[in-house]
Amino acid sequence: MKSIVAPSILAADFNNLQRDIEMVNESEADLIHFDVMDGTFVPNISFGIPVLEAVNKIAKKPIDVHLMIVNPEQHLEAFKNAGADYISVHYETCPHLHRTVYQIKELGCKAGVVLNPHTPVSLLEGVITDVDFVLLMSVNPGFGGQKFIPHTYQKVKDLKKMIRESGSKALIEIDGGVDASNAKALVEAGADMLVAGSYVFKHPQPKEAISSIKHLS
Ligand SMILES: O=C(CO)[C@@H](O)[C@H](O)COP(=O)(O)O
Numbered sequence: 001m002k003s004i005v006a007p008s009i010l011a012a013d014f015n016n017l018q019r020d021i022e023m024v025n026e027s028e029a030d031l032i033h034f035d036v037m038d039g040t041f042v043p044n045i046s047f048g049i050p051v052l053e054a055v056n057k058i059a060k061k062p063i064d065v066h067l068m069i070v071n072p073e074q075h076l077e078a079f080k081n082a083g084a085d086y087i088s089v090h091y092e093t094c095p096h097l098h099r100t101v102y103q104i105k106e107l108g109c110k111a112g113v114v115l116n117p118h119t120p121v122s123l124l125e126g127v128i129t130d131v132d133f134v135l136l137m138s139v140n141p142g143f144g145g146q147k148f149i150p151h152t153y154q155k156v157k158d159l160k161k162m163i164r165e166s167g168s169k170a171l172i173e174i175d176g177g178v179d180a181s182n183a184k185a186l187v188e189a190g191a192d193m194l195v196a197g198s199y200v201f202k203h204p205q206p207k208e209a210i211s212s213i214k215h216l217s
Pocket residue numbers: 008010011033035066139140141142143144145146175176177178195196197198199
């Protein structure tokens with residue numbers, strides 16, 4: 001059993017960002033997860049376009065941009081031009097979600113929708129066959145290093161059922177508090193992609209940490 005692993009550089013050492021990106025390049029990671037926070041939708045501010053451009057110059061893995069911002073539709077093209085390969089927007093920020101998903105796809109990016117922990121998966125019924133992936137938040141968005149919320153397992157199972165029954169090809173990504181203690185159970189429940197920040201970048205051997213949540217026998 002294998003997962004698609006996306007280390008979140010929110011937990012990287014920003015004084016050594018190039019070194020940390022190169023570590024991800026050399027690892028078994030599949031993607032680089034890039035968390036954009038605006039201080040309005042979420043209580044924290046992280047980084048944006050200029051940092052993405054810098055990361056994109058050295059990244060050898062596709063970049064998975066997670067937009068925790070209001071009015072994300074106004075910034076999609078800028079993120080695509082800065083290097084985004086995958087773009088996900090929060091359900092909670094998108095009154096015209098179907099249109100926003102197609103804007104992402106028309107830019108040539110993989111399109112994802114993110115649900116906060118309290119947002120039910122049933123709200124995705126109208127868009128599940130249009131998205132490339134669904135990101136289930138397993139913490140409240142805004143900060144790295146938080147504790148995994150166990151209710152996520154049931155959401156993964158419910159979402160997997162919806163995907164199967166609708167004929168959707170959407171992948172399920174999990175973000176927040178993912179580590180070696182929950183990765184296998186998440187994939188068994190139906191998750192395809194795992195984001196991990198603190199577990200990877202605070203680990204004494206980060207490449208091994210990445211491999212440990214990729215190969216889950
Ligand atoms: O989107 C977010 C937080 O809002 C995440 O991508 C975090 O960056 C994951 O960090 P850990 O919980 O793995 O430390």
